[in-house]
Amino acid sequence: MLLTLLTLLAAAVLFVDGRVRSDIVALGALIVLTLAGILTVPEALSGFSNPIVVMMVGLFVVGGAVLRTGLAQIIGGRMMRLAGDSPVRMYFLVMGATAAIGAFVSNTGTVALMMPIVVSMCAATGTNAARLLMPLAFASSMGGMLTLIGTPPNLVVAELWEESGHAPLGFFGFAPAGLVCLAAGTLILLPLARRFLGRDSATRKKGAGGGKSLGQLVREYGLTADMHMLTVERGSALAGKTLAQSGLRARFDVDIIEVRRGAARHGLLKKISQESAGPDTKLHAGDMLYARGAEADVRRMASECRLSLPAEGVRSGDMRFYDVGIAEIVLMPSSSVAGRTVADIGFRTQFRVNVVGLRRGSRIIRSDLGSMSLHSGDVLLVQGSWEAIAALADYPAAWVVLGSPMESAAGVTFDYKAPVAAAIMLLMVCAMVFDFIPVPPVVAVLAAAVLTVLTGCFRNVEAAYRTINWESVVLIAAMMPMSFALEKTGATELVSHTLVAWLGDAGPMALMGGIYLTTAVLTMFISNTATAVLVAPIAISSATAVGVSPLPFLMAVTFAASMCFASPFSTPPNALVMPAASYSFMDYIRVGLPLQLAIGVIMVLVLPLIYPF
Numbered sequence: 001m002l003l004t005l006l007t008l009l010a011a012a013v014l015f016v017d018g019r020v021r022s023d024i025v026a027l028g029a030l031i032v033l034t035l036a037g038i039l040t041v042p043e044a045l046s047g048f049s050n051p052i053v054v055m056m057v058g059l060f061v062v063g064g065a066v067l068r069t070g071l072a073q074i075i076g077g078r079m080m081r082l083a084g085d086s087p088v089r090m091y092f093l094v095m096g097a098t099a100a101i102g103a104f105v106s107n108t109g110t111v112a113l114m115m116p117i118v119v120s121m122c123a124a125t126g127t128n129a130a131r132l133l134m135p136l137a138f139a140s141s142m143g144g145m146l147t148l149i150g151t152p153p154n155l156v157v158a159e160l161w162e163e164s165g166h167a168p169l170g171f172f173g174f175a176p177a178g179l180v181c182l183a184a185g186t187l188i189l190l191p192l193a194r195r196f197l198g199r200d201s202a203t204r205k206k207g208a209g210g211g212k213s214l215g216q217l218v219r220e221y222g223l224t225a226d227m228h229m230l231t232v233e234r235g236s237a238l239a240g241k242t243l244a245q246s247g248l249r250a251r252f253d254v255d256i257i258e259v260r261r262g263a264a265r266h267g268l269l270k271k272i273s274q275e276s277a278g279p280d281t282k283l284h285a286g287d288m289l290y291a292r293g294a295e296a297d298v299r300r301m302a303s304e305c306r307l308s309l310p311a312e313g314v315r316s317g318d319m320r321f322y323d324v325g326i327a328e329i330v331l332m333p334s335s336s337v338a339g340r341t342v343a344d345i346g347f348r349t350q351f352r353v354n355v356v357g358l359r360r361g362s363r364i365i366r367s368d369l370g371s372m373s374l375h376s377g378d379v380l381l382v383q384g385s386w387e388a389i390a391a392l393a394d395y396p397a398a399w400v401v402l403g404s405p406m407e408s409a410a411g412v413t414f415d416y417k418a419p420v421a422a423a424i425m426l427l428m429v430c431a432m433v434f435d436f437i438p439v440p441p442v443v444a445v446l447a448a449a450v451l452t453v454l455t456g457c458f459r460n461v462e463a464a465y466r467t468i469n470w471e472s473v474v475l476i477a478a479m480m481p482m483s484f485a486l487e488k489t490g491a492t493e494l495v496s497h498t499l500v501a502w503l504g505d506a507g508p509m510a511l512m513g514g515i516y517l518t519t520a521v522l523t524m525f526i527s528n529t530a531t532a533v534l535v536a537p538i539a540i541s542s543a544t545a546v547g548v549s550p551l552p553f554l555m556a557v558t559f560a561a562s563m564c565f566a567s568p569f570s571t572p573p574n575a576l577v578m579p580a581a582s583y584s585f586m587d588y589i590r591v592g593l594p595l596q597l598a599i600g601v602i603m604v605l606v607l608p609l610i611y612p613f
Contacts, residue, residue, distance in 0.1 A: 001489040007032050008482065008525050015568070015585040022568065022578070022585070023471045026478035038485050047480035051442040052108060056473055056572055058445035059112030062425060064467025065452035067116035070415035071422055075117050080124060087127065088190070094118055094132055095139045095186045102143025103150050105432055106441065110140040111573040113425065115580060130197045130581035134591060135189055137573035141562050142185050145178035147171055153532035153561040157554040160536050164550065176610045177555060181563065181599060188598050189591070196590045197581075214321050217328065221357035221364055221381050227257075228298045229310060232287045236306040244279035252301040254293035257354055257383060258324055261287055274324040276384040278348050292356070292366075322414060326356070326383045329392055329399040333376045337398050342380075343370035351392060353384030420455045424448050472575045479569045482525055487534065508548045508613050512556050513604045515539050519560035520600060523570050528561035535561075548613040555611055559603045565592030 011029040014020050034044040047053060065071075079097070083090035094114075102110040118136055122129040144150030148158055148171045158169045218224065232238055238246050248254055256277040261284070275281055283289075289307070291298055302309040331338060337345050342355050358365040358372060359379040365372065374380075380399075382389060389405040431437045431444035439447075449464070458464045485491075503514040515535065522531045536557050543550035564570035568578045568588050577583065 001491050003036055004033065004038055004485045004489045004491055021471065023474040023478065026475050026569065030478045030481060033485050038489060039481055043484045044481050047477035050477065050480055052572060053473060053477045055442045055445045056108055056476065057468055058449040059108060060468040061449035061464050062428065062445065062452060063112040063116050064464060065421045065457035066113065066425060067120065068414060069417040069421040069457050071418040074418060080121055090121065091132065091135065091190060092186070095135060098136050098139035099143030099182055102140040103146035105429055107140035107144045107151060108572040108576065110143065111137055111576045115577065119580070130583065131193060133577040133581040134197060134583065134587070135193050137577045138185065138189060138565055138595065140573050141571060142182045144562060145181055145559060146175050148173060151562050152529040153558040156529065156532040157536050157558045160540060161551065161554055164540060177559065177603065177607060180606050181559065181603060184602050185595060185599055189595055192591045192594060196587065214326060217326055217381060222366065223356060226292050226366065228291045230289045230291055230302055230307040232283055232285050232289065233306045233308055234285045236285065238283045238305050239285045241283060242279065243277055243281050246283070248301060252293065252297045254291050254297050254301050256289050256291050257356060258290040259283065259287050260290070274322050276324050276352065276354060276388065278352065323385060324383065325386045325389060325405060326381055327389045327405050328402040329380050329382055330402060331374060331376050331378045331399050332397060335376055335398045338374055338376045341371055341373050347382065352388040353382040353392070355380050356383045357381035414457060417455070417457045421452060421457050424451050469579050471579050475569055475575050476572050486525065508546055509608065511542055511546060512553050515542065515553055516556040516560045516600055516604055519557050520564060520596065523561050523564040524567045528564060528571055532557055532561045552607045552611040552613060555607050556603065560600065563596060563599050565596045
């Protein structure tokens with residue numbers, strides 16, 4: 001027992017210190033207890049097969065799809081319109097929406113679904129996400145106290161209450177106390193979050209990789225000024241020909257920059273593919289062509305080649321980047337291409353990119369680029385597949401690629417897949433909420449994660465894997481087996497029975513407070529579900545011993561087990577938001593501990609009024 005308590009104490013000190021990553025600390029504690037023979041190997045590894053941990057992995061992927069498809073921005077934009085310019089209104093909106101979802105969906109699932117939406121809202125308003133992500137995690141736990149299915153400890157105490165011969169608790173049997181908890185927690189947390197969590201960003205984040213954003217490049221180079229969108233009609237002479245065979249540049253002095261397919265299709269399985277135009281690019285009926293040239297030349301080409309041309313020109317919002325992107329490259333002082341023209345270098349044929357703009361000093365050049373003689377220090381705006389742009393970095397003697405193209409590609413949103421992500425998320429939530437759907441929650445989450453990959457919500461499978469925060473997964477998986485160590489060594493039973501023995505004669509209110517405190521302390525080291533399983537029987541026996549109803553004692557157990565905010569690993573939601581907002585262990589102490597203590601005092605006073613002794 002002593003070794004177990006010392007190991008957990010050492011882990012807690014290292015968590016607070018923060019110089020060693022939390023997942024490494026948790027793994028170290030797990031290894032010590034296993035080598036000491038306190039935990040068997042199956043017990044030590046049980047956390048990694050726990051449904052909650054597996055569900056976390058799947059929810060990271062689903063949450064990534066919500067972000068990558070732009071669904072988070074869509075929902076966040078609507079929430080921002082409701083919130084207006086008020087950070088306080090945004091805070092209450094996030095807390096209310098999260099609690100409402102958390103009442104019917106697991107708190108882990110609620111946070112995973114809401115986190116990308118909140119991050120998107122913060123990015124759009126220039127607000128530090130740390131201001132809202134911890135309140136988001138806490139709100140999901142508070143919302144779970146509104147219904148029977150909101151959190152596992154509720155189910156544990158409801159089952160024990162019914163087994164002890166009492167009438168079953170209703171679906172909203174926890175709601176009266178849960179509403180008090182939610183209202184009090186929301187009001188108490190507001191000043192704590194504003195005082196101790198991140199402040200608003202002075203500047204908004206620029207493009208991925210530290211370079212300019214794609215939108216900034218489009219505006220800076222004025223790419224839409226002479227850009228036109230045309231669609232290849234059925235019966236067009238261009239259908240079935242390559243660009244080289246069509247001779248459009250020689251005939252009309254028009255450059256085809258990009259070919260886009262699938263944009264006209266509709267439905268959930270809509271797929272848009274982009275191709276950087278090259279001599280071998282073959283055109284098909286229905287293709288959308290992005291062309292650059294004088295308007296008169298483009299209209300003449302459209303008329304002669306049976307191409308439809310919309311009345312409006314290309315707007316900046318029409319420049320979407322999925323498979324094709326843009327980036328700047330700077331010619332080195334000793335570059336071998338200095339003095340040569342763009343056409344001579346063969347960017348299209350040799351490097352599979354198009355030069356769509358040139359910046360020389362403060363001057364932007366977009367026309368007659370093929371005949372331009374390049375100088376050292378020139379900045380070229382190139383367009384092509386993300387892989388082709390990234391490959392330009394293999395020629396450092398000639399030029400330097402600004403920013404990180406592959407990081408920019410990773411940040412591209414497949415907005416046309418937003419309806420797919422929304423449908424998958426809705427099906428997953430329905431499967432988790434409704435009992436008549438015979439699908440276990442963990443299976444529903446894994447199925448949703450796989451569907452987001454199969455339906456193209458990610459660029460590839462690797463992109464889906466990159467959305468998983470393994471630090472959070474390993475942290476929770478490594479801490480879960482600690483309950484075995486505490487139970488096997490008798491530490492849990494010793495602490496619980498000692499506290500009950502001290503407070504048994506002080507009256508039911510003091511005894512219930514002791515039960516609440518015991519549960520809250522244990523939940524800081526083991527899962528809230530395991531804590532409820534361990535303490536709930538003791539609560540019933542303690543209430544019976546002093547001759548009062550066990551119901552307020554059981555309610556104290558479930559609220560104390562779920563309202564644990566002072567530790568990042570006490571509940572999965574706390575761990576989920578920790579790396580996303582770069583929280584330290586002390587952030588949870590500064591914000592979560594006062595909140596946990598305040599709610600504890602309130603619930604000890606309120607529970608006997610709602611559920612009398």
